[in-house]
Amino acid sequence: MGLFSKDIKTMDDLFVHTLRDIYYAEHQITKALPKMIDKASDPQLKQAFQSHLRETEGQIQRLEQVFKLHGVEAKGVTCEAIDGIVKEAESVISDTGDKEVLDAAMVAAAQAVEHYEISRYGTLVTWAEQLGRPDCAQLLKQTLAEEKATDSKLTDIAEGHVNRQAA
Ligand SMILES: [Fe+2]
Numbered sequence: 001m002g003l004f005s006k007d008i009k010t011m012d013d014l015f016v017h018t019l020r021d022i023y024y025a026e027h028q029i030t031k032a033l034p035k036m037i038d039k040a041s042d043p044q045l046k047q048a049f050q051s052h053l054r055e056t057e058g059q060i061q062r063l064e065q066v067f068k069l070h071g072v073e074a075k076g077v078t079c080e081a082i083d084g085i086v087k088e089a090e091s092v093i094s095d096t097g098d099k100e101v102l103d104a105a106m107v108a109a110a111q112a113v114e115h116y117e118i119s120r121y122g123t124l125v126t127w128a129e130q131l132g133r134p135d136c137a138q139l140l141k142q143t144l145a146e147e148k149a150t151d152s153k154l155t156d157i158a159e160g161h162v163n164r165q166a167a
């Protein structure tokens with residue numbers, strides 16, 4: 001369903017559509033992270049990807065709770081944005097030979113994913129509140145905080161040593 005499809009008539013429809021978009025995105029992220037864990041050389045980076053994979057699985061369950069609270073079916077809709085970000089990450093991974101440069105490239109790719117998620121969850125929290133769903137907003141806020149923490153952990157890893165090792 002396209003974003004401007006006639007199936008979206010109300011703010012509530014738009015909220016549910018965007019929940020389904022991020023639900024699909026989180027599933028794609030759980031498929032992409034194991035490959036990044038496998039390719040990461042830096043132990044701190046590998047560990048950060050591993051812990052975010054577990055966190056992402058929890059975020060999927062949290063979204064299922066939001067769907068349930070809101071009384072709609074938990075299902076995904078294709079999110080072309082995350083497909084593009086993941087595809088670009090995969091192509092940079094396969095094109096980068098040096099393992100330290102590869103770590104720097106993967107941090108950058110992972111931060112593009114986090115920024116996408118921060119944007120989506122920020123919007124969803126605001127819409128949930130506006131639609132009179134503080135219960136949903138509370139759950140979505142927990143995920144938003146995890147995405148922000150992951151983003152700043154990745155910045156610390158990059159600025160701490162990964163970028164220097166790659167230079
Ligand atoms: Fe996520």
Ligand SMILES: [Fe+2]
Nearest residue numbers: 114117147150
């Ligand atoms: Fe994330």
